[in-house]
Amino acid sequence: MITLKKWAFFIFSLLQIVWLAGCTEKTYESIERDRNFIASLNIQEPSLDFIDENGKVLAKWLFDKAYSGATLIGDDQVLLYGHQLNTMDVYTISTGEKLYSKKVEVGITNVYYDDNIKQFFITNSKTNTVTSFDQEGNELVTQQLGNYPMSMASYKDKLYVVNFKDTKLSVLNMKNLHIEQEWPIQKSSHGIAIVEETHELWIGGHGEGSKPNSSVKKYDLNTGQLHGEIDMPLMPVGLKKTRDAVLVVSHGHNELYVADFDGHIKWQQEVGANPFVVNQFKDYIVVAGYDDHKLYFIKDGQKEKTVDVGKGAFQLLVREEK
Template sequence: MKKWAFFIFSLVQLVLLVGCTEKSFKPIERDQNFVASLNIQEPSLDFIDEQGNGIATWLLDKAYSGAILLGDDRVLLYGHQLNEIDVYTLSTGKKLYSKKVQLGSTNAYYAENRKQFFITNSKTNTVTSFDEEGNELATQKLGNYPMSMAAYKDKLYVINYKDTKLSVLNIENLEVEQEWPIQKSSHGIAILEEKNELWIGGHGEGSKPNNSVKKYDLITGVKHGEIEMPLMPVGLTKTKDAVLVVSHGRNELYVADFDGNVKWQQEVGANPFVVNQFKDYIVVAGYDDHTLYFIKEGQVKKTVDVGKGAFQLLVREEKM
């Protein structure tokens, strides 16, 4: 009887131990370059090397809708319908910490020079700053549905997606310093310090889809002009010598110089939302065909199948 009781007790302890153990994933070596695809239809992270080979797939158990890298060895995951964010260490595959947040997280942005990240929220219409340990620093009320973000020097720029203004904040205390008039449903942002400009894309509204990327003076917010890039240019990424733009309404990739001249364009992917630079490749994620396209010299050199709903691309490269 005593042996049976001891067996039951040990079994219960084992079940409790297993139940309390955090889920962990395959570690990613610290010196491993990768492009990672966050897939949101069946949440997962696919890590791909420069040869197009799979390094690891993290099958996620929450409805994450976004992710960012915090430095070189951490990834932050958030979801619009989740009330907490999770931060994992890549080199161990283990969760570092979780932080309670309010429902409605729309975007996250990491300012490496400040070692801080920022989260926008569509339910509270706020942006909140955190240090790398997840401690809340400041919160600011913004316009309707803040989402796209970028930082430059001591300013944080936030597009209010369902509003007609872009908010310029002091990055230290998040006080609003300026508000620029912009088109409603704007989305996608890139800062070109070489031209003292900020570029934004967008979906457009209803029967009037957006067909261009707008250029604004980085200091005054005065509009400098538009670059025709039909249809619905929403994914913008600046590289050392170009701006990459994907227009998901026409499955088109545009590559423009800093003056706004389109150097070349190419149809690629099915409903792409995001583009990034990885080594010598431009990488486009097809949301509907669950495929990454590796493009070099204007040609698709290889394709890689990933999980369903490729929505964001995270890039880590060894710093030279």
């Protein structure tokens, strides 16, 4: 009699587990914690491709949701958001499982994570705000900004936010999000890099109306004073500061520029089709072609390999040991 009860309990538990498992979200292919990767977020047919330094595709996450951006939160989490979505989802990379989802206002344009204070910031183009969250996804502070806040960067205790459809850049205190300064900038500015060596902030952009922008502007990091322009045609929008250079891609001319901190172009190369982003991964400069759906791995000024990724490569996320 007792054994029968035990059996019944066992079978019931098994059924419960199967039922609960059926309820959980889709699980994606996992990647070990210690693996370095560069991930390409593709937005035409939303997917996230994880690639190692050999150009090997480690995992391919295909999404049902129209994600338009992704950000690494710490070492093992990736946050996915969409401009038209009212939730953001955080996945654990080492398990491929969803960690949590959070309801948000529709209109997210960008998410920026600061590793020093372990917070992330979300800009919204519908509410024209930036909001800070802790690593667990708890909302902290919200601040009203200019029209269409998008590009973000941080330095020390400051958060720099470019208002895309506005003519100002907002400098905030990262803790309480108080606006400390507003600098005049061009409309449709996008792409931001902080060069602490020269104490400058570099901004790219598309340019307004039919006239495309063809230069990167340098501003003083403290005062916002314009230090100069670097001619980088056409439409430099992808900026990335590395140890010894600033990488810039101009999507209008499919051109990669490598400049020193003074703004002198060391070398340049035509690469990809309509590239929006560039990043450094190990010894490689990696450029994502939005129109040709390829990642270009460049080493010592030479294209070493290309990797096919999903349609519309738009963002590059890099994880490597420090």
